Amino acid sequence: MTPAPRPDASQPEPAAARAPRSRWQRWRQPVLLGAALLSGILLGSNPFRPSDQNPDATARGYLKFKEILSYVDREYVDTVNAEELSDYAIKRMLEKLDPHSVYIPAKEQQQAAAFLQSDYDGVGVEFNLFRDTVTVVSPLSGGPAEQAGLQPGDRVLAVDGQSVSGQHLTTDQVFARLRGPRGSTVRVLVLRRGQTRPLTFAMTRNRIPNTSVDVAALLADGTTGYVKISRFAAGTYEEFKEGLSRLKREGMTRLVLDLRGNPGGYLDRATKIADEFIGGTRKIVYTDGKGDQYDTQTFSRVAGEFEDGPLVVIVDEGSASASEVLAGALQDQDRALVVGRRSFGKGLVQQPITLSDGAELRLTIARYYTPSGRCIQKPYRDGVAAYDKDLQERYSRGEAFHADSVHFAANLRFRTAHGRSVYGGGGIMPDVFVPRDSSAQNRYYARLQGANLVREFGLQLYQDHREELEQLTFEQFRKAFDISDVQLQALAARAAQEKIRQDAVALRRCTPALRNQLKALVARSAYGKDAYFAILRDQDHELIQALQSLQDANAKLALSGETSGQ
Structure with missing residues (x-):
């Protein structure tokens, strides 16, 4: 038998399976693809072989399962699907191990892998699903949809003659109809505001970039760079390098790296980015x-583009896996200050094993540790159900709003390169704690987001003001366009039609967050993705704190070195 290959720190980790977000957090990323990545080292397939430690027990268990499944298939009173039963049994068995060892059936493999692709074949359109209606939010610049003439607000009625309106389709099902082989043609029937008859657009599918660096921009002061990475996909490192080089040419001398809500991805992309900041070896x-078969160490080894200069990293409870590896390395090596809230705590390494039918087993084979020795993985001894509720429990304990609600055992204290105290026990605790914005913390706001009403209403606002917006530059829009009380009341009325009872007190409380989000959504449709994030930054309390921390980031890190005698 061919032995399993030894893992290499330069090899990437596979795609996602479990979301590191609780219900109270979901409004932050309404289009997030919903998965915290299984941060692991990508290996080839591994043939079945019994355990070297207890081969007889493994063989007996295998034969017992095979025997029972055969009896059920032959003798059970009703007809059963043996394959579905075995899939169910496998998933339940893996739950007894840890929360991140998972089985992915063959039919779900393509979808699981798509999240980390750097591009895909399709028409290039962002859409919104509301009331069973597919509505164009924005055609991607230069893509087939834009070239064909699709516009924000167009309502898609049919794709290749098949109705998509009122069909109770999921987002993935809509994607499946719009995507297809490069060079193939798709015909889309849309209803456009102001038109009495539907319009038909024929588009030739092409390669569409699936970017993971959402923003790489110079902020208003002209010297501070801001880079937001949504996941570590196949092309993330190249995107990051391109953005970083451009920012340096534009005059960047300090940087904010935003990893909030980043569920992870390919490990080697994260470590390469860390290498851009960390000098020497x-x-x-x-x-x-177990043993030393899967023990690895990864070191910095190249001359990076930003090894000096103030650096701040923002994390939150949605930052997981490879994001935590990157943040933990920069914190432990005293290269950056970490700002925000304690990260998710996903530090188990999975080995992907391709099974004979095309399914995949992702089996935990090791744990990740930061340079100081902290284990990134949070405890999971109480089972998967309790593990999945961890973020809600943190919220209930007040961790989202008070730093002193986060408790670490004294025996889990570690030291950074310059002697600062950091703690293990799961996740990366920031150096500078920033509480969640409480203005959006109410059930009414969560229900607006859950029903997709805010995104739909933002698109309606864009359509209502389209002619006006076409006369404004983005900077003029930024200064002059505001969301009025009348418009917020109209949103509340729309929500009431969807059986979300009006709550004047709750609406007042979340008004600042709603104004900012709606304005950003209008900017997205009118001026593009960069404009969307620029508006969101205006009310971003964590970013504001990160910018303040940049003022003395170098001083704090240098002082820690002096006090530790290094």
Whole structure:
């Protein structure tokens, strides 16, 4: 038998399976693809072989399962689907191990892998689903949809003659109809505001970039760079390098790296980015598994583009896996200050094993540790159900709003390169704590987001003001366009039609968050993705704190070195 290959720290981790977000957090990223990535080292397939430790027990268990499944298939009173039963049994068995060892059936493999692709074949359109209606939010610049003439607000009625309106389709099902082989043609029937008859657009599918660096921009002061990475996909490192080089040419001398809501992805992309910041030969991450077969160490080794200069990293409870590896390395090596809230705590390494039918087993084979020795993985001894509720429990304990609600055991204290105290026990605790914005913390706001009403209403506002917006530059829009009380009341009335009872007190409380989000959504449709994030930054309390921390980031890190005698 061919032995399993030894993992290499330069190899990437596979795609996602479990979301590190609770219900109270979901409004932050309404289009997030919903998965915290299984941060692991990508390996080839591994043939079945019994355990070297207890081969007889493994063989007996295998034969017992095979025997029972055969009896059920032959003798059970009703007809059963043996394959579905075995899939169910496998999933339940893996739940006894840890929360991130998972089985992915063959039919779900393509969807699981798509999240980390750097591009795909399609028409290039962002859409919104509301009341079973597919509505164009924005055609991607230069894509087939834009070239064909699709516009924000167009309502898609049919794709290739098949109705998509009122069909109770999921987002993935809509994607499946719009995507297809490059060079193939798709015909889309849309209803446009102001037109009495539907319009038909024929588009030739092409390669569409699936970017993971959402923003790489110079902020208003002209010297501060801001880079937001949504996941670590196949092309993330190249996107990051391109953005970083451009920012340096534009005069950047300090940087904010935003990893909030980033569920992870390919590990080697994260470690390469860490290498751009960390000079010399210094440890970035290491793994520890059973014996030494899966023990690895990754060090910085190239001359990076930003090894000096103030650096701040923003994380939150949605930052997981490879995001935590990157943040933990920069914190432990005293290269950056970490700002925000404690990260998710996903530090288990998975080995992908391709099964004979095309399904995949992702089996935990090691744990990740930061350079100081902190284990990134949070505890999971109480089972998967309790593990999945961890973020809600943190919220109930007040961790989202008070730093002193986060407790670490004294024996889990570690030291950074310059002697600062950091703690293990799961996740990365920031150096500078920033509480969640409480203005959006109410059930009414959550229900507006859950029903997709805010995105739909933002698109309606764009359509209502389209002619006006076409006469404004983005900077003019930024200064002059505001969301009025009348418009907020109209949103509340729309919500009431969807059986979300009006709540004047709750609406007042979340008004600042709603104004900012609606204005950003209008900007997205009128001026593009960069404009969307620019408006969101205006009310971003965590970013504001990060900018303040930049003022003395170098001083704090240097002082820690002096006090520790290094």
